[in-house]
Amino acid sequence: MDRTPVDDADVCIVGAGPAGGLVAHRLAESGATVVVLEAGPRFDGDRREQLEQHIRPGLGGPWEMGGPRDAFSSSGESFYPLNAARVKGVGGSTLHWQGMVMRLHERDFELDSRHGVGADWPIGYDDLQPYYAAAEREFGVAGAADNPYAPPRDEPYPLPAFRPSHSDSIFAEACERLGIDMHSVGNARNSEPYDDRSPCVGYGTCKPVCPSGAKYTAESHVEKAEAAGARVIDRARVRRLEHDEAGERVVAAAYTTPDGETHRQEATQFVLACGGVENVRLLLLSDSDRYPDGLANSSGVVGRYFMDHLFAGAGGRLDRPTRQNHVGFNTSECHQFYDEADPVNGLKLEFLNYAGPSPVIDALHADTWGDDLLDQLDESYGTHVSMGALVEQLPREDNYVGLDRETTDDLGDPVPEIHWSVDEQTEAALSRANEIQARVLDELGVEDRWTVGPDETGPAYHHMGTTRMGDDPESSVVDAECRAHDLDNLWISGSSVFPTGGAMNPTLTIAALSLRLAESLRAELG
Amino acid sequence: MVAAGEVVYPSAAEGVSEFVETYVVGRARDDSRRAAMVDAATELDDVARDWEGAAFADLPADDRDRLLRELGVDAADPVPDGTLSERLRFHVVNELLYAFYASPTGGRLAGIENPIGHPGGAESYRRATMDGPETTDSGGERDG
Numbered sequence: 074m075d076r077t078p079v080d081d082a083d084v085c086i087v088g089a090g091p092a093g094g095l096v097a098h099r100l101a102e103s104g105a106t107v108v109v110l111e112a113g114p115r116f117d118g119d120r121r122e123q124l125e126q127h128i129r130p131g132l133g134g135p136w137e138m139g140g141p142r143d144a145f146s147s148s149g150e151s152f153y154p155l156n157a158a159r160v161k162g163v164g165g166s167t168l169h170w171q172g173m174v175m176r177l178h179e180r181d182f183e184l185d186s187r188h189g190v191g192a193d194w195p196i197g198y199d200d201l202q203p204y205y206a207a208a209e210r211e212f213g214v215a216g217a218a219d220n221p222y223a224p225p226r227d228e229p230y231p232l233p234a235f236r237p238s239h240s241d242s243i244f245a246e247a248c249e250r251l252g253i254d255m256h257s258v259g260n261a262r263n264s265e266p267y268d269d270r271s272p273c274v275g276y277g278t279c280k281p282v283c284p285s286g287a288k289y290t291a292e293s294h295v296e297k298a299e300a301a302g303a304r305v306i307d308r309a310r311v312r313r314l315e316h317d318e319a320g321e322r323v324v325a326a327a328y329t330t331p332d333g334e335t336h337r338q339e340a341t342q343f344v345l346a347c348g349g350v351e352n353v354r355l356l357l358l359s360d361s362d363r364y365p366d367g368l369a370n371s372s373g374v375v376g377r378y379f380m381d382h383l384f385a386g387a388g389g390r391l392d393r394p395t396r397q398n399h400v401g402f403n404t405s406e407c408h409q410f411y412d413e414a415d416p417v418n419g420l421k422l423e424f425l426n427y428a429g430p431s432p433v434i435d436a437l438h439a440d441t442w443g444d445d446l447l448d449q450l451d452e453s454y455g456t457h458v459s460m461g462a463l464v465e466q467l468p469r470e471d472n473y474v475g476l477d478r479e480t481t482d483d484l485g486d487p488v489p490e491i492h493w494s495v496d497e498q499t500e501a502a503l504s505r506a507n508e509i510q511a512r513v514l515d516e517l518g519v520e521d522r523w524t525v526g527p528d529e530t531g532p533a534y535h536h537m538g539t540t541r542m543g544d545d546p547e548s549s550v551v552d553a554e555c556r557a558h559d560l561d562n563l564w565i566s567g568s569s570v571f572p573t574g575g576a577m578n579p580t581l582t583i584a585a586l587s588l589r590l591a592e593s594l595r596a597e598l599g
Numbered sequence: 600m601v602a603a604g605e606v607v608y609p610s611a612a613e614g615v616s617e618f619v620e621t622y623v624v625g626r627a628r629d630d631s632r633r634a635a636m637v638d639a640a641t642e643l644d645d646v647a648r649d650w651e652g653a654a655f656a657d658l659p660a661d662d663r664d665r666l667l668r669e670l671g672v673d674a675a676d677p678v679p680d681g682t683l684s685e686r687l688r689f690h691v692v693n694e695l696l697y698a699f700y701a702s703p704t705g706g707r708l709a710g711i712e713n714p715i716g717h718p719g720g721a722e723s724y725r726r727a728t729m730d731g732p733e734t735t736d737s738g739g740e741r742d743g
């Protein structure tokens with residue numbers, strides 16, 4: 074395959090996840106000459122291979138993460154399992170993602186003004202609302218307008234919501250008695266055929282792989298971008314961005330291909346779309362005399378304010394069948410407590426359709442077989458229920474992504490260092506989530522209880538905040554259009570620009586911002 | 600493989616030989632996987648001849664079960680190119696278990712007609728029982 078640079082490129086996009094794929098598609102469609110450089114491979118071929126890799130022990134992970142290419146270090150109080158939290162390949166982390174999508178709430182854009190915490194965004198919900206609607210069409214979101222806590226919307230979802238599960242109906246009895254509202258939740262997953270992709274057929278393995286193609290992955294937009302003329306070069310790892318003498322414009326992206334060759338891709342405009350960790354790494358690796366602390370980092374905040382969402386959960390068993398693990402996604406959530414002021418951290422509740430073990434996975438790990446095994450499966454499957462929750466973590470300067478200069482990857486570049494901890498305020502919000510979950514489980518009479526709270530919590534794999542957006546070049550990296558304050562032709566797409574992260578899964582917001590960015594960049598190209 | 604299937608599958612399983620021929624041997628995703636399965640089964644036969652004086656398939660089911668356990672296959676990690684017991688676990692036991700419990704045939708015995716790995720449609724999650732009707736919706740209209 075030819076991996077040499079494209080001549081006369083208008084736009085060079087680094088990264089082929091949703092943040093890069095959507096921009097590539099929009100710009101290629103508008104007639105621009107677009108090249109996308111993607112570090113990982115294309116995962117072509119039968120997805121049942123990844124399915125088997127996921128279910129069967131002994132085959133390695135489905136998306137080949139965690140080798141020397143992906144080395145990292147974790148230096149904070151809480152270990153950060155970075156390679157479980159991302160995928161490198163055409164499609165990016167959406168190859169593995171679950172595909173729950175929802176809009177941020179209005180308050181998320183103005184936490185500082187309303188509550189004196191975190192930061193305000195330089196844009197409001199109103200600015201993003203039309204782009205949210207466009208993003209839902211791009212993903213093919215299945216949803217319904219039954220959520221009284223959702224921010225305003227003017228149009229229906231492109232696809233009807235998945236109907237509630239049997240498990241939801243069990244929770245509904247208890248929630249109704251407690252005055253806790255259940256409602257549908259957006260899914261980037263086909264409830265009907267959409268965009269030439271299959272409807273959901275119930276493989277039940279959405280995370281990490283949907284063999285039917287019903288779950289949206291950014292491969293869709295990368296393919297559409299290619300059909301519109303974009304060139305996508307896989308296994309092309311960008312290692313430096315080079316700027317002009319004045320330090321005002323990026324002139325080239327230097328990338329290395331599997332044969333060990335290093336090439337320079339020149340372009341008029343550059344879009345960084347490598348995810349919330351690698352965006353930072355690439356800027357820091359691109360330091361120069363003009364930008365000694367890293368490219369686009371006059372503010373000194375590149376890498377700072379790293380945030381994730383934290384998981385809280387609780388569950389146990391009932392004395393009746395709960396019918397879990399048929400599908401790999403959820404059909405109901407509760408956003409009733411999201412906007413509360415005490416604790417101020419956003420919080421959303423999930424009713425899981427995949428509680429407890431799945432018989433096939435248990436069987437493959439068991440240390441017996443025959444009737445003995447079936448007895449074990451009978452005992453382990455069938456009566457579990459559980460609730461999840463995501464909790465907001467507010468931005469803190471001392472949570473950061475940096476470079477670990479002592480450790481290098483297989484090309485000799487310093488690896489990313491994640492310095493992360495969970496503060497007391499977030500812990501209090503996790504306890505609050507556990508408290509509500511416990512009320513529901515008590516009401517249901519759930520036994521053999523377990524809880525994941527402040528002591529056991531882990532990240533939800535949403536990397537946010539590290540190249541924050543703002544009006545002030547002294548305290549932010551990009552402006553409201555996602556363009557770097559320091560360099561005219563450098564744009565950053567993805568959740569690294571979020572000043573705060575709310576408690577909603579981030580990718581619909583990433584998509585909305587990407588579509589908005591594409592529009593601004595298009596205007597710039599003339 | 601059929602002889603191993605008779606031991607690895609529960610006694611309630613019906614039509615084991617047909618199931619194994621169709622879904623385990625017949626389903627192997629590529630030739631190399633099928634070849635590895637055959638190699639492992641051949642090795643198992645060799646061990647059975649050495650230790651028990653008969654081919655694996657000719658041993659009574661109890662002896663087949665005991666032989667596999669004596670080889671440590673029950674406790675072994677499945678490793679495609681590992682030690683003999685690890686290979687037997689991967690290419691024989693887990694190959695059989697995967698085909699069985701990721702299908703309605705095995706799933707149903709364990710209480711799930713649409714197990715993960717099986718594209719059994721997007722309706723079963725709404726049913727209260729394996730063969731019952733879908734649950735009636737509660738809590739809110741969803742057609743907005």
Ligand SMILES: Cc1cc2nc3c(=O)[nH]c(=O)nc-3n(C[C@H](O)[C@H](O)[C@H](O)COP(=O)(O)OP(=O)(O)OC[C@H]3O[C@@H](n4cnc5c(N)ncnc54)[C@H](O)[C@@H]3O)c2cc1C
Nearest residue numbers: 088090091092112161162165166171172173311567578580
């Ligand atoms: C297990 C899991 C479950 C998730 N579930 C959800 C969910 O339900 N809902 C939700 O909203 N979000 C979810 N997410 C998060 C979601 O996947 C991400 O928010 C989204 O994929 C981010 O998009 P992105 O394009 O910014 O980055 P990515 O999708 O990570 O893509 C970045 C791409 O850039 C490439 N790249 C990186 N560095 C370089 C370089 N130097 N040169 C060239 N290319 C480079 C990478 O290889 C990668 O392909 C989940 C994530 C995980 C891991």
Ligand code: SF4
Nearest residue numbers: 273274276277279283
């Ligand atoms: S349940 Fe998940 S994995 Fe299965 S078809 Fe539906 S979306 Fe895909």
